[in-house]
Amino acid sequence: MESVYQPKEIEPRWQAYWRDHRTFKVIEDPARPKFYCLEMFPYPSGRIHMGHVRVYAIGDVIARFKRMRGFNVFHPMGWDAFGLPAENAAIQKKVHPAKWTAENIDYMRGQLQKMGLSYDWEREVTTSLPDYYRWNQWFFLKMFERGLAYRKMASVNWCPQCATVLANEQVIDGRCWRCDTEVIQKNLEQWFFRITSYAEELLAGCDRLTGWPQRVLTMQKNWIGKSRGVEVRFSVEGRPEALTIFTTRPDTLYGVTFMSVAPEHPIVPLLLSGRSEKEAALAFIERVKKQDKTVRTAVSQEKEGFFTGAHAIHPLTKERIPIWIANFVLMEYGAGAVMAVPAHDQRDFEFAKKYRLPIRLVIQNREGTLIEPLTAAYTDEEGTLVHSGPFSGLGPKEAQEKIARSLEEEGLGKNQVHYRLRDWGISRQRYWGTPIPILYCDRCGVVPVPESDLPVTLPEEVPFTGKGGSPLSESPSFLNVVCPKCKGPARRETDTMDTFVDSSWYFFRYTSPRETAGPLDPKWADYWAPVDQYIGGIEHAVLHLLYARFFTKVIRDLGLTKIDEPFANLLTQGMVIKDGAKMSKSKGNIVDPDHLIETYGADTARLFSLFAAPPEKDLEWSDEGVQGAFRFLQRVWRMVYEHTQSGFRPETGLPVDFSKASPRTREIRRMTHRTIQKVTEDIEQGFQFNTAIAALMEFYNALSKDQAGPKPEGEEAKDHAAATAEALGHLVSLLSPFAPHAAESLWEALGHPPPILDRPWPSFDPEWIQEETVEVVVQINGKVRNKFSAPAGLGEDPLRERALADPKTQSWIQGRPIKKVIVVKGRLVNIVL
């Protein structure tokens, strides 16, 4: 063993050892409980960044810990390899996306290997290879058969920078999730996945995902956006068509004074036909339609409307209700039309004020203080219904049920649930993605590629001009095909799939990565799935994490898996920030992992990123903090080295009867077992790696202090040596998930065969975690005034007596009468005066 800690020497050595001995290879083993540990796979952008270091360090600690705890740990890695940067590189640097991606993967794989991560690389998956993406196409065909994949003309989000369509989930605050460019709306014929078919199950499943952070579940619930209400049919005066609206507040039905319909509503032209208002109304509609949807739906947008001249008939009162076109009503949600109750809806209130429409109070508050004219809408669902016919006097909640039932009985309405969630638009007008396996035949129309013709591979020779439009449409050999049905001429779909399709099922592919008969082998998928611990960034709360849940349910319904949910437990790690901001090239606050590992070694990089903050919080980078982590490893190294130099023999150790050992030796033992307990519980209960590492540092500090003391003599020397050997062995074992390379070397130096990963996790002796003596605090009226030490097991009465007997305590009491004495065993005595 070298006397100085030299990560540059030992890290490559152990990485070679692990590789040569296939230490991380995993095989199915029904005899042991399985544990599937997975970190979100990276996009091969070129080089890893500190965010990668952090998430993979977290995952690796969990994987190594679980393995030492006896689990058959599945810990794979792969590449989310399709995506825009590769194509942009092709345009800018004239390098083919496939080549660019492959080179990046090779480089980044090397970087990850330098971190000493315990991946089974034999199961590596790359989504841009045909043996992977053919199964995306296969899933597409299966979904097409079941009506879960369909094509429609729709207003879609378009990112001008990326020159492609985006799903709703990929638009953040009106901007592209990738490049932050403002998104515009376009009408295009696009492919969609019918995720809305699973809206209810996706929502209900949230309540069973007990291993997920609450905030992620809340975000998903908000995104799905369920609301219960009633669909009510209003007949239209002088017309056969009815106007159907959706409301969550049927209790306010008697307060309806007008109707608002979306400008795009199909009934609008019918209502306008032959009316004098027609021309002006059409002009208004055109103006609103021209507005971008993100602008139009902003809260700050002025409410505007136009009267159609038509009237609806109130289903209960038979009153005539004017029908207005309103800019704030969205065709995509509910029925595209709403009943307006200005007294109890703030938007309707403002609209009514502006256009001088009547405002009718139908719910009086509890205090009975609402008087007309109202100054604002009363929107609370509390109080009493008034002016509501037979329903007057009811509470709003009760009225909602009764009015809904009454409407239903008379065939005027029905209970209805609406979701905010929209279908997932998956068409992308770019090259570097999975070709959508569809043909367009002049005679047969839309024809799916037969399964036997999969994969539809990407043509290699295409021009990357950056002019917009899919490069696939520039490849005649790709484009022009024969229709499999009629053998006539047909054209291929030139759009590719959203790359989020690739990542929606990759965790299944790892379970049988080379399977050729299907996307996965149900036998192995059922053995490994679900992922027991998933780790990744919070930014995927409603992107990848929602899509993967959806795909899992589809895969289940295809009969390929029995599980309903892909990820049993989810850990969302925080960002790595420096100088108060997320690391980015533009801010110039990047720390390069290569440089860090070169300087301090992977173990230090891992240790620091685990020590500086709890995993779910943001991590403030500190160069000095990194040095602190390095110093700690150095100190542990030196202590083990000195131990091996001072007459240590590997066989020095247990069993020894420590109960008869000196207090000093017993203290080492106690510290050892308490540290095992603390580190184990910190990792197991909420992944508190920061405090686990702190406990290891405390352990080291205590051992170091002991070593600095006088050399023990005679019998005591033997016991002391045994306790120290045990302590160091456990210290190294406990350290091994965090700093695996250093731990392997130290473990070897202590006379054990590698790998330390195959060594069981240390267990603690409950007898030895008890303190022998404790410091007892004496409080007077809740303030600490004195302390004394006492045997740990001392009862209440002796504790009280000892506290009161102490002259210092007495001097605080000053002879005043004692009202009460509270004794907490092993902790404190509080004297109340």
Add this chain to the structure above:
RNA sequence: GCCGGAGUGGCGGAAUUGGUAGACGCAAGGGACUUAAAAUCCCUCGCCUCCAUAAGGGGCGUGCCGGUUCGAUUCCGGCCUCCGGCACCA
């Protein structure tokens, strides 16, 4: 506006879920070693204050204001601030 989460030293963060607030690390200050520096090791380190040669002592302190309790960073009520999500969703 609605829904989550968080406010603790100079900094990152601890605190057995009602029982000594500030573990551990960083930074800072002092010292040892050294020709010197680096490295390493030792000591001090919440704020204010008293006695003072020193040992030691006192008050305040976990965003703010109240409450419950012998005792509150922890529980309850009311505010303030920050972060994240959703938002003309009917």
